[in-house]
Amino acid sequence: MYTVSHFVSIHPVNKTTTEQTKGQPTNQDAGDDTVIVGVSVVLGHMHQFFLCNHPWLPMDQAYKKYSREGLFGRYEIFSPVLIVTDPEILKQILVKDFDNFTDRRKFGDQPGSIMTSMLSNMDGEEWKILRSIMTPTFSSGKMKRMFGLVCTNADSLVASCLNDAQNNLLVDMKDKCGRFTMDTIASCAFGIEPKSMTDEKPVFAQKADNFFSMSPFKFVRFMLMFMLPKVFDALGLKVDTADIDFFRDVVEKTIRSRQQNDRQRGDFLDLMLNARETDNEEEKTNQDKNLSTKSAKHVLTNHTVLAQCIMFLIAGYDTTASTLAFASQLLAKDVKVQQQLREEIQKMVKEEGELTYQGVMEAKLLDACINETLRMYPPGALGERKCTRPYKVAGTEVTLMPGDLLQFPIWSFHRDPHYWTDPETFKPQRFLPDNKANITPFTFMPFGMGPRNCIAMRFAQMEAKVALAKLLLCVELQVVPGHDNIILDSNSFLLRPKDGQKIRVTPIKQE
Numbered sequence: 001m002y003t004v005s006h007f008v009s010i011h012p013v014n015k016t017t018t019e020q021t022k023g024q025p026t027n028q029d030a031g032d033d034t035v036i037v038g039v040s041v042v043l044g045h046m047h048q049f050f051l052c053n054h055p056w057l058p059m060d061q062a063y064k065k066y067s068r069e070g071l072f073g074r075y076e077i078f079s080p081v082l083i084v085t086d087p088e089i090l091k092q093i094l095v096k097d098f099d100n101f102t103d104r105r106k107f108g109d110q111p112g113s114i115m116t117s118m119l120s121n122m123d124g125e126e127w128k129i130l131r132s133i134m135t136p137t138f139s140s141g142k143m144k145r146m147f148g149l150v151c152t153n154a155d156s157l158v159a160s161c162l163n164d165a166q167n168n169l170l171v172d173m174k175d176k177c178g179r180f181t182m183d184t185i186a187s188c189a190f191g192i193e194p195k196s197m198t199d200e201k202p203v204f205a206q207k208a209d210n211f212f213s214m215s216p217f218k219f220v221r222f223m224l225m226f227m228l229p230k231v232f233d234a235l236g237l238k239v240d241t242a243d244i245d246f247f248r249d250v251v252e253k254t255i256r257s258r259q260q261n262d263r264q265r266g267d268f269l270d271l272m273l274n275a276r277e278t279d280n281e282e283e284k285t286n287q288d289k290n291l292s293t294k295s296a297k298h299v300l301t302n303h304t305v306l307a308q309c310i311m312f313l314i315a316g317y318d319t320t321a322s323t324l325a326f327a328s329q330l331l332a333k334d335v336k337v338q339q340q341l342r343e344e345i346q347k348m349v350k351e352e353g354e355l356t357y358q359g360v361m362e363a364k365l366l367d368a369c370i371n372e373t374l375r376m377y378p379p380g381a382l383g384e385r386k387c388t389r390p391y392k393v394a395g396t397e398v399t400l401m402p403g404d405l406l407q408f409p410i411w412s413f414h415r416d417p418h419y420w421t422d423p424e425t426f427k428p429q430r431f432l433p434d435n436k437a438n439i440t441p442f443t444f445m446p447f448g449m450g451p452r453n454c455i456a457m458r459f460a461q462m463e464a465k466v467a468l469a470k471l472l473l474c475v476e477l478q479v480v481p482g483h484d485n486i487i488l489d490s491n492s493f494l495l496r497p498k499d500g501q502k503i504r505v506t507p508i509k510q511e
């Protein structure tokens, strides 16, 4: 038996089930009988992050060498991390044996901090209770009700693009779409209207943008918080940044006003506040019956409600905005697919009289274009889980112990020529219903996988589809010389375009 530490430090890969794929580089081809790549004494493999433009590139380089082994390892300072590259093993870990991997590493762990109390950072039972309270936010019924608000915000996005076109300006799609996603999540989840689309200085969007941006100082801070939390605390650093404080003020005011006016919108905020009330009643009934409960009330303090609201504002901003910016550029370049997609949407509108929830969600090419964009540019390029119970990886000699970390390289899976023909080319048809069966399960996972996947996946898809559909009905997207390629921002730990994504839009003459 190998522990992860053994496996990563000394032993060669010893798998028995995953087939070695012909012609693919292996660790032997690399002239190396261990799965370790260039360990530096002080930083483990972390020095590679300092040397590379993009945080996920060192992982991708290692993936290219060792992925056919199914598992490989690397060091974060002194801690070994297991990288899973076999889709079958990943399926076991993320879905079938999820109970052994319910947690992620904490992104800052300071009691009383907002970051520590976000769903994405929670562990075990607390995470389970909170996730089950929050999940109904995105039920089909709620999504249908939010559709109108998403459409209204998408109309403002189109109007703003048309305005730029009229003034002969290039459109910075990342900036525009960031304003759109911020206004959409704020109005859908809280009834707040930041009016970012028309604001010269859209403070909500700028604060959220800041949150995901990296500077050399932020990078070191982030590394310490993630990998050496004790040193982070000893230096007196705070997990919550000033951007978080801004959102804290906004959300606190909104909660107070909701409670004072006793108004219900049936949105995310109501759901959280009501869950607490319902739970008070349930707890009272249970106390009367002398029953003990681990209830939502224990999880849903004022502080946790606040933390989830802030998380939604931040998480809802960058990911979908980048997806839309990438999609716009890819479609601007592929004029043929752009026109086919426009025709699909025009046909739908002709048949149904307007853009409908069902129409948008069922449009096949629209779905394929968003999926192909997310395949090529997944905003979250790397997934992670923490082992919570001893676990032997099937078909291998490797045993994970509680606390061991494992990662799955989403970007690398999405670009692996073993799973995708011509992976560097935008080919939405891969995701059309007739071709979907050719996709190997667990090689496409822009929203993660299993019970701990992205809670807002369906909302994000709907939001991106509505915005793209509305844009294509009104404008042609065109490539601008000098801005014809997608360049990724190296100052962000999410995948996003560098300096926005500039395109030209031209109004379409309405018949």
Ligand code: HEM
Pocket (backbone or CB within 6 Å): 119, 120, 121, 131, 185, 311, 312, 313, 315, 316, 317, 319, 320, 323, 378, 379, 380, 383, 384, 445, 446, 447, 448, 449, 450, 452, 453, 454, 455, 456, 457, 459, 460, 461
């Ligand atoms: C295109 C848009 C989006 C992408 C690509 C995306 C991607 C992801 C990924 C990869 C994860 C980790 C999943 C895993 O570990 O298996 C995640 C988690 C999460 N996402 Fe998203 N996301 C998007 C939009 C959103 C939006 C709009 C929201 C909120 C309104 C959101 C809220 C969250 C939350 C709360 C989690 C943590 C879930 C948990 O730990 O239980 N995401 N997302």
